[in-house]
Amino acid sequence: QVQLQESGPGLVKPSETLSLTCTVSGGSISSYYWSWIRQPPGKGLEWLGYIYYSGSGSTNYNPSLKSRITISVDTSKNQFSLKVNFVTAADTAVYYCARAHTAADPFDAFGVWGQGTMVTVSS
Amino acid sequence: SYELTQPPSVSVSPGQTASITCSGDKLGNKYASWYQQKPGQSPLLVIYQDTKRPSGIPERFSGSNSGNTATLTISGTQAIDEADYYCQAWDSTTAVFGGGTQLTVL
Numbered sequence: 001q002v003q004l005q006e007s008g009p010g011l012v013k014p015s016e017t018l019s020l021t022c023t024v025s026g027g028s029i030s031s032y033y034w035s036w037i038r039q040p041p042g043k044g045l046e047w048l049g050y051i052y053y054s055g056s057g058s059t060n061y062n063p064s065l066k067s068r069i070t071i072s073v074d075t076s077k078n079q080f081s082l083k084v085n086f087v088t089a090a091d092t093a094v095y096y097c098a099r100a101h102t103a104a105d106p107f108d109a110f111g112v113w114g115q116g117t118m119v120t121v122s123s
Numbered sequence: 124s125y126e127l128t129q130p131p132s133v134s135v136s137p138g139q140t141a142s143i144t145c146s147g148d149k150l151g152n153k154y155a156s157w158y159q160q161k162p163g164q165s166p167l168l169v170i171y172q173d174t175k176r177p178s179g180i181p182e183r184f185s186g187s188n189s190g191n192t193a194t195l196t197i198s199g200t201q202a203i204d205e206a207d208y209y210c211q212a213w214d215s216t217t218a219v220f221g222g223g224t225q226l227t228v229l
Contacts, residue, residue, distance in 0.1 A: 035218070044209065044220055044221070044222045044223045045158075045166065045209055045211075045220040045223075046220065047217070047218035047219070047220065060216050062217055062218075063124075063217060064124075096165060096166075101168060101171055101177065106216075107154075107213040107216075107218075108171070109154075109156035109168050109171035109172070109211065110156070110158070110166070110168060110211070110218075111168050111171070111177060113165040113166055113167075114165065115165055116165055
Protein backbone atom coordinates (compact mmCIF):
# COMPACT_ATOMS: atom_id res chain seq x y z
CA GLN A 1 0.00 0.00 0.00
CA VAL A 2 1.70 3.18 -1.18
CA GLN A 3 1.85 6.03 1.31
CA LEU A 4 2.80 9.68 0.85
CA GLN A 5 4.24 12.03 3.45
CA GLU A 6 4.78 15.75 2.96
CA SER A 7 7.54 17.59 4.81
CA GLY A 8 8.92 21.10 4.93
CA PRO A 9 8.82 24.42 6.79
CA GLY A 10 5.46 25.46 8.20
CA LEU A 11 6.29 29.16 8.01
CA VAL A 12 7.70 31.09 5.05
CA LYS A 13 8.33 34.81 4.77
CA PRO A 14 6.72 36.86 2.00
CA SER A 15 8.75 37.07 -1.23
CA GLU A 16 10.77 33.97 -0.26
CA THR A 17 10.58 30.43 -1.65
CA LEU A 18 8.30 27.73 -0.31
CA SER A 19 9.93 24.27 -0.50
CA LEU A 20 8.18 20.99 0.25
CA THR A 21 9.09 17.35 -0.23
CA CYS A 22 6.84 14.33 -0.62
CA THR A 23 8.30 10.97 0.37
CA VAL A 24 6.79 7.91 -1.30
CA SER A 25 6.82 4.64 0.62
CA GLY A 26 5.46 1.24 -0.30
CA GLY A 27 5.96 1.69 -4.02
CA SER A 28 8.23 3.07 -6.73
CA ILE A 29 8.06 6.64 -7.91
CA SER A 30 8.40 5.45 -11.50
CA SER A 31 5.49 5.00 -13.90
CA TYR A 32 2.99 7.19 -12.08
CA TYR A 33 2.05 10.86 -12.24
CA TRP A 34 2.72 12.72 -8.98
CA SER A 35 0.92 15.96 -8.19
CA TRP A 36 0.88 18.82 -5.73
CA ILE A 37 -2.52 20.19 -4.69
CA ARG A 38 -3.22 22.92 -2.16
CA GLN A 39 -6.18 24.08 -0.09
CA PRO A 40 -6.31 27.54 1.53
CA PRO A 41 -7.96 27.56 4.96
CA GLY A 42 -11.72 27.11 4.61
CA LYS A 43 -11.53 27.01 0.81
CA GLY A 44 -11.45 24.52 -2.04
CA LEU A 45 -8.75 22.51 -3.78
CA GLU A 46 -6.30 23.85 -6.36
CA TRP A 47 -4.08 21.63 -8.49
CA LEU A 48 -0.55 23.03 -8.86
CA GLY A 49 1.12 20.59 -11.20
CA TYR A 50 2.52 17.11 -11.73
CA ILE A 51 5.71 15.29 -12.54
CA TYR A 52 6.20 11.97 -14.26
CA TYR A 53 9.39 9.98 -14.10
CA SER A 54 10.28 7.41 -16.71
CA GLY A 55 13.98 7.86 -17.25
CA SER A 56 13.60 11.61 -17.11
CA GLY A 57 11.12 13.84 -15.35
CA SER A 58 8.40 15.52 -17.40
CA THR A 59 6.29 18.23 -15.79
CA ASN A 60 2.99 20.00 -16.32
CA TYR A 61 1.99 23.06 -14.32
CA ASN A 62 -1.21 24.96 -13.66
CA PRO A 63 -1.01 28.03 -15.93
CA SER A 64 -2.11 30.24 -13.03
CA LEU A 65 1.15 29.53 -11.19
CA LYS A 66 3.40 28.31 -13.99
CA SER A 67 5.88 31.16 -13.68
CA ARG A 68 6.45 30.58 -9.96
CA ILE A 69 6.52 26.84 -9.40
CA THR A 70 8.94 23.99 -10.03
CA ILE A 71 8.33 20.32 -9.38
CA SER A 72 11.27 17.93 -9.38
CA VAL A 73 11.97 14.29 -8.53
CA ASP A 74 14.76 12.47 -6.68
CA THR A 75 14.47 8.81 -7.59
CA SER A 76 17.33 7.79 -5.29
CA LYS A 77 15.24 8.91 -2.32
CA ASN A 78 11.83 8.06 -3.84
CA GLN A 79 10.80 11.68 -3.32
CA PHE A 80 9.41 14.54 -5.34
CA SER A 81 9.49 18.20 -4.42
CA LEU A 82 7.69 21.50 -4.89
CA LYS A 83 9.12 24.99 -4.96
CA VAL A 84 6.96 28.11 -5.12
CA ASN A 85 8.84 31.36 -5.61
CA PHE A 86 7.95 34.85 -4.44
CA VAL A 87 5.25 33.71 -2.05
CA THR A 88 2.56 35.98 -0.65
CA ALA A 89 -0.16 35.52 1.95
CA ALA A 90 -2.33 34.07 -0.83
CA ASP A 91 -0.04 31.04 -0.89
CA THR A 92 -1.00 30.15 2.70
CA ALA A 93 -2.61 26.73 2.48
CA VAL A 94 -2.50 23.06 3.31
CA TYR A 95 -0.31 21.48 0.65
CA TYR A 96 -1.02 17.89 -0.39
CA CYS A 97 1.01 15.57 -2.54
CA ALA A 98 -1.00 13.02 -4.49
CA ARG A 99 -0.59 10.14 -6.92
CA ALA A 100 -2.68 9.38 -9.98
CA HIS A 101 -5.07 6.48 -9.54
CA THR A 102 -3.81 4.63 -12.60
CA ALA A 103 -0.22 4.12 -13.70
CA ALA A 104 0.98 6.08 -16.73
CA ASP A 105 -2.28 8.07 -17.12
CA PRO A 106 -1.57 11.79 -16.94
CA PHE A 107 -5.23 12.80 -16.78
CA ASP A 108 -6.48 10.40 -14.19
CA ALA A 109 -8.10 10.97 -10.83
CA PHE A 110 -5.98 11.50 -7.73
CA GLY A 111 -6.12 8.14 -6.03
CA VAL A 112 -3.61 8.43 -3.19
CA TRP A 113 -3.08 11.51 -1.04
CA GLY A 114 -0.65 12.51 1.65
CA GLN A 115 -1.92 13.82 4.97
CA GLY A 116 -1.12 17.39 3.98
CA THR A 117 1.11 20.01 5.54
CA MET A 118 0.08 23.52 6.52
CA VAL A 119 2.25 26.34 5.20
CA THR A 120 1.75 29.87 6.43
CA VAL A 121 3.24 32.85 4.62
CA SER A 122 3.89 35.59 7.13
CA SER A 123 6.68 37.87 8.26
CA SER B 124 -10.31 29.22 -17.74
CA TYR B 125 -12.56 26.22 -17.23
CA GLU B 126 -14.89 26.25 -14.23
CA LEU B 127 -16.82 23.58 -12.37
CA THR B 128 -19.81 24.73 -10.33
CA GLN B 129 -21.23 22.90 -7.33
CA PRO B 130 -24.00 23.89 -4.90
CA PRO B 131 -22.45 25.09 -1.64
CA SER B 132 -24.59 22.80 0.47
CA VAL B 133 -26.93 19.82 0.28
CA SER B 134 -28.97 18.36 3.11
CA VAL B 135 -30.35 14.84 3.33
CA SER B 136 -32.13 12.71 5.91
CA PRO B 137 -30.50 9.47 7.02
CA GLY B 138 -31.44 6.60 4.74
CA GLN B 139 -32.46 8.88 1.89
CA THR B 140 -30.69 9.57 -1.39
CA ALA B 141 -28.35 12.53 -1.73
CA SER B 142 -27.48 13.99 -5.11
CA ILE B 143 -24.65 16.46 -5.60
CA THR B 144 -24.24 18.12 -8.97
CA CYS B 145 -21.22 19.52 -10.77
CA SER B 146 -21.70 21.73 -13.82
CA GLY B 147 -19.23 22.70 -16.50
CA ASP B 148 -19.21 23.42 -20.21
CA LYS B 149 -19.48 20.10 -22.06
CA LEU B 150 -18.44 18.28 -18.91
CA GLY B 151 -19.99 15.13 -20.34
CA ASN B 152 -17.13 15.01 -22.85
CA LYS B 153 -14.61 14.72 -20.02
CA TYR B 154 -14.15 12.24 -17.18
CA ALA B 155 -15.41 13.45 -13.81
CA SER B 156 -14.02 12.35 -10.47
CA TRP B 157 -15.41 12.90 -6.98
CA TYR B 158 -13.63 13.29 -3.64
CA GLN B 159 -14.92 13.13 -0.08
CA GLN B 160 -13.19 15.26 2.54
CA LYS B 161 -14.00 15.10 6.22
CA PRO B 162 -12.78 17.81 8.64
CA GLY B 163 -9.06 17.64 9.23
CA GLN B 164 -8.58 14.82 6.72
CA SER B 165 -7.17 14.51 3.22
CA PRO B 166 -9.56 14.10 0.31
CA LEU B 167 -10.59 10.55 -0.54
CA LEU B 168 -11.38 9.45 -4.09
CA VAL B 169 -14.89 7.98 -4.20
CA ILE B 170 -15.70 8.04 -7.95
CA TYR B 171 -13.43 8.16 -11.00
CA GLN B 172 -14.03 8.02 -14.74
CA ASP B 173 -17.61 9.20 -14.14
CA THR B 174 -18.98 5.97 -12.67
CA LYS B 175 -16.21 3.78 -11.23
CA ARG B 176 -15.67 3.15 -7.53
CA PRO B 177 -12.15 2.56 -6.17
CA SER B 178 -11.62 -0.51 -4.07
CA GLY B 179 -13.12 -0.09 -0.62
CA ILE B 180 -15.71 2.55 -1.53
CA PRO B 181 -19.24 1.41 -0.59
CA GLU B 182 -21.72 0.58 -3.33
CA ARG B 183 -24.04 3.33 -2.14
CA PHE B 184 -21.75 5.80 -3.90
CA SER B 185 -22.45 6.13 -7.63
CA GLY B 186 -21.80 8.66 -10.36
CA SER B 187 -23.06 9.80 -13.72
CA ASN B 188 -21.98 12.39 -16.27
CA SER B 189 -23.85 13.70 -19.30
CA GLY B 190 -24.22 16.97 -21.12
CA ASN B 191 -22.97 19.72 -18.85
CA THR B 192 -23.56 17.99 -15.52
CA ALA B 193 -21.93 15.28 -13.48
CA THR B 194 -23.79 13.91 -10.48
CA LEU B 195 -22.64 12.09 -7.37
CA THR B 196 -25.41 10.02 -5.82
CA ILE B 197 -25.30 8.54 -2.35
CA SER B 198 -28.05 6.00 -1.76
CA GLY B 199 -29.12 5.18 1.77
CA THR B 200 -27.05 8.05 3.13
CA GLN B 201 -25.46 7.45 6.50
CA ALA B 202 -24.25 9.86 9.14
CA ILE B 203 -20.66 8.92 8.30
CA ASP B 204 -21.20 10.33 4.78
CA GLU B 205 -21.42 13.87 6.17
CA ALA B 206 -18.47 15.65 4.55
CA ASP B 207 -17.40 18.06 1.84
CA TYR B 208 -17.50 16.67 -1.68
CA TYR B 209 -15.46 17.98 -4.60
CA CYS B 210 -15.79 17.19 -8.28
CA GLN B 211 -12.77 17.31 -10.56
CA ALA B 212 -12.08 17.08 -14.27
CA TRP B 213 -9.22 17.75 -16.67
CA ASP B 214 -9.52 20.71 -19.00
CA SER B 215 -6.92 19.88 -21.63
CA THR B 216 -3.80 19.52 -19.45
CA THR B 217 -5.04 21.33 -16.34
CA ALA B 218 -6.85 19.65 -13.45
CA VAL B 219 -9.84 21.67 -12.26
CA PHE B 220 -11.82 21.22 -9.05
CA GLY B 221 -15.31 22.37 -8.24
CA GLY B 222 -15.78 24.67 -5.28
CA GLY B 223 -17.07 21.88 -3.07
CA THR B 224 -20.43 20.91 -1.57
CA GLN B 225 -21.02 20.47 2.14
CA LEU B 226 -23.28 17.46 2.67
CA THR B 227 -25.27 17.56 5.89
CA VAL B 228 -27.05 14.44 7.10
CA LEU B 229 -29.88 15.40 9.45
